[in-house]
Amino acid sequence: MxxxxxxxxxxxxxxxxxxxxxxxxxxxxxxxxxxxxxxxxxxxxxxxxxxxxxxxxxxxxxxxxxxxxxxxxxxxxxxxxxxxxxxxxxxxxxxxxxxxxxxxxxxxxxxxxxxxxxxxxxxxxxxxxxxxxGLAVPQYQDWIQIGPYLISEKGRMVKEGEQPIELTTKEFDMIAYFLHNQGQALHREQILAAVWGDDYVGSDRAVDDLVKRIRKKLPGFPLETVYGFGYRMTVK
CATH class of the missing domain: 3.40.50.2300 (Response regulator)
Known part of the structure; x- marks a missing residue:
């Protein structure tokens, strides 16, 4: 081989x-x-x-x-x-x-x-x-069911049924962060530090823009706005 x-x-x-x-x-x-x-x-x-x-x-x-x-x-x-x-x-x-x-x-x-x-x-x-x-395809496993979506952290992949959903690195990083903090209200500053890193110098507008993109690609993802604070992934 x-x-x-x-x-x-x-x-x-x-x-x-x-x-x-x-x-x-x-x-x-x-x-x-x-x-x-x-x-x-x-x-x-x-x-x-x-x-x-x-x-x-x-x-x-x-x-x-x-x-x-x-x-x-x-x-x-x-x-x-x-x-x-x-x-x-x-x-x-x-x-x-x-x-x-x-x-x-x-x-x-x-x-x-x-x-x-x-x-x-x-x-x-x-x-x-x-x-x-032509490189080898990773083996995706350990799928988690969230609403209508299957999510693999190991494979960094999201599917709806058998259809893969294309996500950017930041989009998946944010989804993974919410997966690890289900039910918790997360402040925008927490999300910035987790997804962009502690040395990020931009505004928290980047968080809102990324959430908007995720909601557009994954309209069934259970992500709700905590007004004046940040976001929370609901647990169902």
Whole structure:
């Protein structure tokens, strides 16, 4: 039996030297890496192939990273790490609200990026690997019935009947957090810390936006608003 193919990472940055340095570190960590220096190059591949993870710079010479993020999210829910030299809180907030999964301000140590890539891929694909690019499919088990949905934490998957429901990393992280805290009223700040991390600097509007997306995708999920406080997953 042949060994599984490594994860495929798409790396987008217009700084050629940095691009080659980061590519080298990622390849040494065992990843396949394809690089892009312009937004136009990215748009040309969006309908052709899908990586396991994007690393996306905000400042590009033609199309800014925000627009690329919107385009990618309209076609795929794979993990995205935003990077930027501007180190402004608003960049991080906008990126996360548009659907990125992590944010790293330049300058940073290449090893830090590799560690974040490792953690995000591990969190997104667990012990199995994505069926993208011919990799083995993870074994999903330990299903939990919540309303009309079957939820597998190990497989990070939600189904309605036999139909899988596509969720982003953050959407599933929030669902899993509510599963572990059924019946409890959770403050928005608690949810921010659990899903985005203690170092998140954005507003709690991100929580409301994510809840809105979950309710749209899973209208039967028993999640109720605790007005002026946060949210609670009801126990039935």
């Amino acid at each position: 042949s060994a599984p193919k490594p994860y495929l990472v798409y790396l987008v940055d217009d700084e050629e030297n940095l691009l080659e340095l980061l590519k080298s570190y990622l390849q040494n960590a065992g990843y396949q890496v394809k690089t892009f220096q312009t937004g136009e190059e990215v748009l040309q591949v969006l309908d052709i192939d899908t990586p396991h993870l994007w690393i996306l710079d905000i400042m590009l010479p033609d199309i800014d990273g925000y627009e690329l993020l919107r385009q990618i999210r309209s076609k795929s829910d794979v993990p995205i790490i935003f990077i930027s030299a501007r180190d402004q809180d608003m960049d991080k907030i906008i990126g996360l609200e548009l659907g990125s999964d992590d944010y790293l301000a330049k300058p940073f140590l290449p090893r830090e990026l590799v560690i974040r890539v490792q953690k995000l891929l591990q969190r997104s694909y667990e012990k199995g690997v994505s069926p993208i690019a």
